[in-house]
Amino acid sequence: MNITISAEQGDRLDKLVYKTLGSLDNFTEILKLNIDLKNKIYLDAGDIVILPKLQTKIKIEDELW
Secondary structure (H helix, E strand, O other), X not given: OEXXXXXXXXXXXXXXXXXXXXXXXXXXXXXXXXXHHOOOOOOOOOOXXXXXXXXXXXXXXXXXX
């Protein structure tokens, strides 16, 4: 399931993604989901941004000490 966000005037896609997801690791995938926004530097008010819902990864350590 994806997350949809409505942009505000002057938002940038990369900053909106980082603010929402805390990372730009999946930015290539996000560009594919938002092909119509790919060439926009600044988003217009009401532009819909589709973001993938990311699964949280948990790192398990073998030993604590």
